[in-house]
Amino acid sequence: QVQLEESGGGVVQPGRSLRLSCAASGFTFSDYGIHWVRQAPGKGLEWVAVISYDGKNRYYADSVRGRVTISRDDSKNRVYLQMNSLRGEDSAVYYCAGGGNMDVWGQGTTVTVAS
Amino acid sequence: QSVVTQPPSASGAPGQRVTISCSGSNSKIEDNPVNWYQHVPGTAPKLLIFDNDQRPSGVPARFSGSRSGTSASLAINGLQSEDEAVYYCTPWSDSLNGWVFGGGTKLTVL
Secondary structure (H helix, E strand, C coil): CCEEEEECCEEECCCCCEEEEEEEECCCHHHCCEEEEEECCCCCEEEEEEECCCCCCEEECCCCECCEEEEEECCCCEEEEEECCCCHHHCEEEEEEECCCCCEECCCEEEEECC | CCEEECCCEEEECCCCCEEEEEEEECCCCCCCCEEEEEECCCCCCEEEEECCCECCCCCCCCEEEEEECCEEEEEECCCCHHHCEEEEEEEEECCCCEECCCCCEEEEEC
């Protein structure tokens, strides 16, 4: 069964860092690009970042560029989202989604940035 | 900055047909593929339509997508109560090398 599972969310103070993890199973992980998408409370979905299947290409939304780094470890079937200098507006449910069309989604992990 | 505009809400009675439209400002809907996602709050979003009008396996045929010029549309025939969700129009952005979500349309089945 194709599956993605996010972890690493929590409550963090403004200015601090957090690393989210996306674990994949049920498909050949190294064949697929992985995206991160977030939804702030009361808001719509927002695309955050993508890493290509081979890790060579990484792209970011303007709202996070310079503060966020996406990476992957194919030996562990995982993608990571390192978030630095966190702000209140980064509070959201973070989803990872697999495939060029974001075909498969995880259930999300919640990040709350608050003092 | 790309902006994708959708109506904030739509509604219909069971069995009816509903259409949700979206238009793009600088998102070049006419040049790039548009996907549609269905999101029931508290659950994982679901890919409903890809490449403007293609349905992934498992998505019922009563969901259909189309694109014309700078606009795209999602049509739902034979509305069912389980269709209550937020629907997102999502064109690809060459400048971003990523997807741009519209604001979402909350569909209510009356």
